[in-house]
Amino acid sequence: MICPTCDGTGTARGFACGNGRLLTSWPCDRCGATGQISDEQHAEIERGRDVRAERMARGLTLRDAAKALGISAVELSAVERGRVDPAATLEKLRALS
Numbered sequence: 717m718i719c720p721t722c723d724g725t726g727t728a729r730g731f732a733c734g735n736g737r738l739l740t741s742w743p744c745d746r747c748g749a750t751g752q753i754s755d756e757q758h759a760e761i762e763r764g765r766d767v768r769a770e771r772m773a774r775g776l777t778l779r780d781a782a783k784a785l786g787i788s789a790v791e792l793s794a795v796e797r798g799r800v801d802p803a804a805t806l807e808k809l810r811a812l813s
């Protein structure tokens with residue numbers, strides 16, 4: 717499976733500062749610079765999207781949802797990007813009234 721973060725190049729790119737002049741790149745940390753992710757990693761990304769969709773459906777901001785779940789916005793953001801296994805978070809989010 718091609719890594720969606722680096723598009724299979726193994727290198728993530730971005731602008732280091734706001735003026736758009738300094739383009740930097742670094743070894744992609746999602747796929748370990750291989751350009752490929754496992755089916756399992758892909759499934760986690762998909763589940764992270766489910767968490768985000770569930771949050772949006774409830775009209776919650778990242779911050780509000782994180783507060784309700786008792787985690788930080790940074791953690792929730794990581795969950796939504798599939799960096800942290802989203803299954804438990806999705807369950808908790810669905811359990812919110």
Ligand SMILES: [Zn+2]
Pocket residue numbers: 719720721722723724725726727744745746747748749750751752
């Ligand atoms: Zn990658």
